[in-house]
Amino acid sequence: xREKASFKVLVTSQKGGVGKSTISANLAAYxxxxxxxxTLLDFDNHGSSSSWLTRAPNVGVVIQHKPxxxxxGGNRSLLDARLHLRRAAASSDVVISDLTxxxxxxxxxxxxxDLVIVPTSVSEIELAxxxxxxxxxxxxxxxxxxxPPMLLLSPTRVLAEQMDSDIFSRQRFPVRFILPPPILExxxxxxxxxxxxxxxxxxxxxxxxxxxxxxxxxxxxISEANKRIRQMQRTATQPRRSVLDRxxxxxxxxxxxxxxxxxxxxQMGTPVFxxxxxQEIQQPVIGSLVSRFLNKLAAGVA
Numbered sequence: 001x002r003e004k005a006s007f008k009v010l011v012t013s014q015k016g017g018v019g020k021s022t023i024s025a026n027l028a029a030y031x032x033x034x035x036x037x038x039t040l041l042d043f044d045n046h047g048s049s050s051s052w053l054t055r056a057p058n059v060g061v062v063i064q065h066k067p068x069x070x071x072x073g074g075n076r077s078l079l080d081a082r083l084h085l086r087r088a089a090a091s092s093d094v095v096i097s098d099l100t101x102x103x104x105x106x107x108x109x110x111x112x113x114d115l116v117i118v119p120t121s122v123s124e125i126e127l128a129x130x131x132x133x134x135x136x137x138x139x140x141x142x143x144x145x146x147x148p149p150m151l152l153l154s155p156t157r158v159l160a161e162q163m164d165s166d167i168f169s170r171q172r173f174p175v176r177f178i179l180p181p182p183i184l185e186x187x188x189x190x191x192x193x194x195x196x197x198x199x200x201x202x203x204x205x206x207x208x209x210x211x212x213x214x215x216x217x218x219x220x221x222i223s224e225a226n227k228r229i230r231q232m233q234r235t236a237t238q239p240r241r242s243v244l245d246r247x248x249x250x251x252x253x254x255x256x257x258x259x260x261x262x263x264x265x266x267q268m269g270t271p272v273f274x275x276x277x278x279q280e281i282q283q284p285v286i287g288s289l290v291s292r293f294l295n296k297l298a299a300g301v302a
Contacts, residue, residue: 006089007220010113010149012099014133018119018126019156019183021048022198023212024098027117028053028061029197030213031094039092041084043068043099050098055194064088070104078106085112094220101133110140113149114223115216119156122167122182134175141175147230150223151175154212155182160204180215184208 011024021044028040028049039062042050050065066084068077081097088095097113099105110116120130130153134141141148155168168179186205189198198209 006092007094007115007223008085008089008113009094009096009115009117009216010099010110011096011117011119012101013119013130014101015126015129016100018121019154020100020119021052021098022189022193023117023119023154023156023183024049024096025052025056026198026209027213027216028094028096029056029059030199030210031096031217032059032061033199034213034217036093037091038062038094038096039064039088041066041088041095041097043081043084043097048098052194056192056196059197062088062092068099068105070102073104075106077104078109081105081109082112107137107140110137110149111143111146115152115219116141116149117152117154117216119154122155122158122162122165124167127167127171131171131173134173134177138174150219151177152180152216152219153177154180157185158182159185178215178219181208181211183212 009027011020011027013020024040024042025048028038032038038060040049040053042048042063042065045067047065047067050063053059053061053063064084066080068080070077081099085095085097118130118133120127134151134153141151153173163182183198184205186201186203188201188203189205192198192201198206199213200206201209
């Protein structure tokens with residue numbers, strides 16, 4: 001099956017309670033409402049995001065709960081995640097993966113995604129932990145060998161009194177990232193668990209999630225534009241094949257050598273191949289034809 005040009009999103013963090021599963025489930029529902037075909041790939045054992053979509057009203061998102069074998073070590077988790085992701089991407093416009101990150105997961109997995117969303121609260125302690133996570137995987141987002149994913153650092157469960165905080169401007173971050181509109185905290189959001197979706201809430205929390213969803217769609221547009229630019233750059237740097245690069249019954253070396261001999265012969269005023277002597281007139285007809293052909297080839301008329 002041919003893989004589609006799917007937009008692959010990884011929602012991840014090293015700790016719970018920051019809204020990772022809430023973002024995964026509700027972002028899948030929002031993008032589906034915008035006309036995309038969406039698959040939610042829940043890699044967590046507890047399966048909170050897949051449970052939310054399964055029990056809430058069906059909006060048409062494909063739900064896959066595929067816990068990774070983190071206890072088996074080695075590259076098993078990486079290989080399983082790649083396999084599930086590529087299968088999902090073959091049939092969906094967007095794939096959203098929900099994954100609680102652990103040290104047993106190879107950082108190379110992030111290269112499989114176009115966008116990595118890291119939820120964080122705006123408390124100094126939790127934001128410092130997020131900075132530590134980003135610093136540990138700085139080599140992924142700064143890679144010059146592989147195509148790095150875009151990074152979206154998402155403030156979640158933000159209280160109204162925290163909206164004027166300058167904590168993001170005071171904190172030093174090791175990598176570049178996109179800062180979307182914050183997702184506001186609300187008691188009504190907790191009531192929506194497995195019952196509905198944040199985008200349907202008429203309050204400020206619901207509106208803030210819609211603005212977050214729009215930011216993700218804008219990130220997708222930027223990602224697709226970057227892909228087209230990279231493809232154009234690769235095409236421009238590929239050497240063009242000339243006529244002499246094409247396969248032929250005679251090698252390029254033979255053709256060039258024949259023309260070189262013809263050029264030398266013209267300078268000396270002598271034919272490339274001397275006419276046959278009297279005693280050679282009786283040579284086989286095929287030999288005469290080959291000689292004529294080579295003379296014409298050397299002169300550039302064959």
